[in-house]
Amino acid sequence: MKSPSTLRLQKTPVLNLNKAPLCQAPDRVLRRPDLLLPAGSTDCHAHICGPESRFPYFSERIYTPPDALLPDYFNLLAHLGVERAVLVQPSIYGTDNRALLAALKAFPSKLRGVAVVDDSITDAEIEALHLAGVRGLRCNIVDLADATGQLPITMLRSLATRIAPFGWHLEFLMHVDAFPQLQTDFHNFPVEIVLGHFGYVKASLGITNTGFQNLCAMMREGRAWVKLTGAYRISNEISPPYADVHRFAEALIESNPEQLVWGTDWPHVMVKGFMPNDADLCDLLGNWVQDPTQLKKILVSNPERLYDFK
16 A cells, blocks of 8 residues: 555646746734634634645646745644644645645644545555545536536546545535536535535625525535635625625525534635735634534534544
């Protein structure tokens, strides 16, 4: 069996800033949020980027982040009151999961991972990733959808069948408004699916959007999870509190609070306008969730179920 550190390595990429422009760094000012998080709170969506000297970025990436390293991230979590985290493989690494696996190895009890692989991955490699702390795979549907806008459902279903014995899920980066047939596509799907950024629906489309409503229906059926992440990615407002996102949060909570998790989306790559402070982003959750029982589900018990925290 291959060790996790050797999985899907790529050649050293060639730097091309015309194709992959530098993006701004996160706000480095550390503040404590007003919201007091319950013990065991979990950040379910963050990325570790770098050091580039050790983990070179993928040559086909579309952006180049500044290094966003594990010590800085843990320092942020301590200020926010977060105890555990889920690291998601960023697109800058393609299927080279070495940076992710190095972080998981450093803090195996506090971290879980969501990796990116290609469909040639072997069963032995899947098992090695599981032992390393990976509990799901990420699929970038923005790139995977074919020319007709259809999901590569045959390939996705085949991959899902192979990871099902490990209790994993598939996480999708996709705009659900572009896929109004979501319920049909994922009918009798072998694993649970997770959607980031509220389903990635622009707030201007409203909660009556067919794709978003189908996502809510799948949540009510217990077939889909949603991450309350990246409000700035769907809002029309340039800075917190992103009031136009509130109705989306309410709709998702009403659909099924037991199918929701939360995340910082640190280091907020590709934010082209105002860079929000993480304490303010954390306090958004307090605006959306007033019930302490629901807050604990979203921050503690739901992540424990989805990511197999012991």
